[in-house]
């Protein structure tokens with residue numbers, strides 16, 4: 001586990017950081033929030049690249065920083081593998097030598113994946129003889145990930161590793177990050193302001209704003225919160241863990257989740273593939289009687305569990321219990337009154353098969 005409690009202030013612009021959270025020992029903990037909320041400052045303090053005014057950072061009980069006790073472990077002794085937006089590879093060295101540099105930095109007694117294993121994990125075997133200048137941005141980031149992993153860190157710190165890449169390159173690198181997450185037996189702190197990356201990678205989410213932690217917890221739980229700034233986004237909605245039940249060529253794929261099945265136009269992979277799907281609240285409609293003769297493919301029996309205010313005065317969120325799962329719907333107050341919706345009522349949640357966007361994650365295969 002990574003325990004973080006920090007207090008810091010930049011005198012120049014008056015920015016104050018007052019943040020505390022705990023990251024689980026495995027899996028990706030995403031620090032998520034708008035530009036300037038303090039994500040990079042937190043990561044720098046954990047890495048030892050910044051000395052906060054006050055704070056404590058501990059990794060599996062080992063104290064890396066404790067200002068009250070006068071402890072500050074030097075960055076090179078913290079055993080953090082750090083990956084930044086830009087790969088920061090040595091330009092004059094080959095990919096292989098860059099990677100072996102990571103291995104040379106690893107303490108003798110440290111355990112971790114070997115060279116060949118990391119090269120295979122990140123699919124960079126064909127690049128070993130090349131120089132960084134001859135690589136694409138996505139390839140460079142994969143090499144940077146490999147170098148960080150080969151230094152046999154006890155924790156990985158990633159500061160917007162995909163932010164400098166275009167959409168196509170991000171799509172290329174994301175599955176490798178997911179693989180790394182599944183293979184790495186260590187906590188990963190991952191800074192981003194892209195919800196797409198949260199959906200694809202995060203197990204645990206720390207939501208930040210103005211230097212403070214607004215919420216933290218498992219990502220699916222945070223997605224259900226309607227009181228956070230996240231809920232105001234157009235793509236706000238729940239995350240459902242699904243398994244592909246049928247994936248016919250040219251037809252609709254059938255996904256199973258705890259509570260029912262969904263038909264989708266997505267191409268989610270072979271039968272048995274596990275994936276996480278974002279159901280946007282604004283794409284979910286409700287009916288008080290089972291609808292007949294409509295084109296909507298997904299009509300799920302549900303119970304209206306709760307009605308909550310949405311940011312806009314004329315809209316509300318409905319929490320719908322679909323079996324053991326919860327789905328959020330965002331509807332107008334006008335519809336709420338017209339249908340006389342009340343908590344406890346049986347309803348049908350309607351979801352068009354085409355409404356799922358491409359926020360389908362790499363499989364969350366590991367147990368955090």
Ligand SMILES: Nc1ncnc2c1ncn2[C@@H]1O[C@H](COP(=O)(O)OP(=O)(O)OP(=O)(O)O)[C@@H](O)[C@H]1O
Nearest residue numbers: 010012013015034035036037038039040041042193
């Ligand atoms: N070295 C510094 N000196 C003074 N102010 C700084 C310094 N570094 C960051 N800041 C300020 O602290 C605040 C938080 O910055 P930080 O880089 O941690 O935010 P962030 O959430 O990572 O933002 P982004 O997503 O844009 O990278 C910002 O207002 C920034 O201007």
